[in-house]
Amino acid sequence: MKKIVFIIGSGRKNSFNKTLSQVAAKALEGKAEIEVVDVLDVPLLNQDEEFPAPEGVQKVRDAVMAADGVWLFTPEYNYSIPGTVKNILDWLSRPLTSDYEKKSETAIAGKVVTASGVGGRNKTAGSLAVVKQQFLALRTKPVEPFNGFSLPVTAWTEGTWEPEPEVHEAIAQQAEDFLAAL
Numbered sequence: 458m459k460k461i462v463f464i465i466g467s468g469r470k471n472s473f474n475k476t477l478s479q480v481a482a483k484a485l486e487g488k489a490e491i492e493v494v495d496v497l498d499v500p501l502l503n504q505d506e507e508f509p510a511p512e513g514v515q516k517v518r519d520a521v522m523a524a525d526g527v528w529l530f531t532p533e534y535n536y537s538i539p540g541t542v543k544n545i546l547d548w549l550s551r552p553l554t555s556d557y558e559k560k561s562e563t564a565i566a567g568k569v570v571t572a573s574g575v576g577g578r579n580k581t582a583g584s585l586a587v588v589k590q591q592f593l594a595l596r597t598k599p600v601e602p603f604n605g606f607s608l609p610v611t612a613w614t615e616g617t618w619e620p621e622p623e624v625h626e627a628i629a630q631q632a633e634d635f636l637a638a639l
Contacts, residue, residue, distance in 0.1 A: 589601075
């Protein structure tokens with residue numbers, strides 16, 4: 458069975474992107490093993506503390522290295538990715554050892570990746586465009602299309618979201634495409 462790491466870019470208790478990841482987990486049920494990493498366990502990137510890697514960073518790196526693929530779920534903040542997502546991607550871009558002469562590989566290079574997001578009217582188009590750029594810089598193998606969704610007004614006012622049938626359908630198709638690429 459394939460192993461997929463989920464990175465959820467929001468630490469909010471009732472995160473809409475966490476809800477979206479649960480839709481993806483359901484679509485992958487019985488087809489892949491899912492491990493969710495917590496972006497809030499990863500300290501801010503600081504090259505003074507890079508080697509040895511902080512515990513939270515090493516935990517994420519180990520999960521990514523053991524996985525067949527990575528699925529990122531990101532909100533959109535000001536037409537871009539939140540700092541939590543940028544921070545974890547920055548850590549994943551860093552070499553695994555301090556021996557720069559050997560041009561150490563990273564934990565994510567060569568991994569099959571995909572991304573989804575849910576947010577406002579922009580359907581996370583801005584953040585998903587940034588994610589695509591980051592994935593290319595990280596030398597990953599992106600599986601597109603990335604799916605972005607817009608929340609209904611009631612989600613914002615009530616703080617909860619029940620994904621619509623078309624969200625389930627799009628995520629199920631994305632899951633199938635992702636699995637096929639692993």
